[in-house]
Amino acid sequence: MKVNQSEFIISAVRPEQYPDDGLPEIALAGRSNVGKSSLINRLINRKNLARTSSTPGKTQQLNYYKINQDLYFVDFPGYGYAKVSKEQRFAWGKMMEKYLLQRDELKLVMQMVDMRHEPSKDDKMMNEWLRHHGLPLVVVATKMDKIPKTRRAKHIKVIKEALGLRSGDLFVPFSSEEGLGKEELWDIITRHARVDKYAPVEEEADHEAGETVQTAGDDNY
Numbered sequence: 001m002k003v004n005q006s007e008f009i010i011s012a013v014r015p016e017q018y019p020d021d022g023l024p025e026i027a028l029a030g031r032s033n034v035g036k037s038s039l040i041n042r043l044i045n046r047k048n049l050a051r052t053s054s055t056p057g058k059t060q061q062l063n064y065y066k067i068n069q070d071l072y073f074v075d076f077p078g079y080g081y082a083k084v085s086k087e088q089r090f091a092w093g094k095m096m097e098k099y100l101l102q103r104d105e106l107k108l109v110m111q112m113v114d115m116r117h118e119p120s121k122d123d124k125m126m127n128e129w130l131r132h133h134g135l136p137l138v139v140v141a142t143k144m145d146k147i148p149k150t151r152r153a154k155h156i157k158v159i160k161e162a163l164g165l166r167s168g169d170l171f172v173p174f175s176s177e178e179g180l181g182k183e184e185l186w187d188i189i190t191r192h193a194r195v196d197k198y199a200p201v202e203e204e205a206d207h208e209a210g211e212t213v214q215t216a217g218d219d220n221y
């Protein structure tokens, strides 16, 4: 996907602050420090649009990034960070739960796990919860560059088994450092974002008829 424009929109702490233009939303969930912000930056080829932190747990709101006029990335607060209070964790949990279950614009959840480690208890719970509620899901295993090539298949197997993924489940090994997995992930994102109930049916028909319609999916990375 060719990203012409990417912009930070808002750190939303209340649903009234979510955008109201109906564009599809792609959420990123994962433990603190797993690499959510880095993944956004890599996907849009910006060094630092999404704030990356060496202090885990820094992202405490739903951060909205608008990509072209096509979609939003919604960067979630990292879960499983020990140094936040129970009250705060509960409040984040409620906000996330409400968003995930009620937000019509949500088209895909990217659950991120660290390729170096077996998924944590939090990762497993989150994954089960997302699947239980039937949310469209892709699991992204990040920091792949930190695993030697010869050992990657083994790590992937461990993660898939721990999360109980089957062959049809969407899974992408990724590296924000090196860009590995970027095209595959964009492909999944655009496919899901297109399932947009607001998109006029005629446009889709035009596209199928072979007319040159500039769409998000044009292969122009």
Ligand SMILES: Nc1nc2c(ncn2[C@@H]2O[C@H](COP(=O)(O)OP(=O)(O)OP(=O)(O)O)[C@@H](O)[C@H]2O)c(=O)[nH]1
Binding pocket: 030, 031, 032, 033, 034, 035, 036, 037, 038, 039, 051, 052, 053, 054, 055, 056, 057, 058, 059, 077, 078, 079, 142, 143, 144, 145, 146, 174, 175, 176, 177, 178
């Ligand atoms: N080598 C390598 N480092 C990565 C990768 N992705 C993220 N990092 C590093 O991991 C650290 C955390 O990355 P962030 O993108 O800030 O993680 P986050 O999930 O947004 O963290 P919170 O906002 O705190 O929840 C940073 O130091 C990144 O540079 C990757 O694919 N490869």
Ligand SMILES: [Mg+2]
Binding pocket: 036, 037, 038, 051, 052, 053, 059, 075
């Ligand atoms: Mg972040």
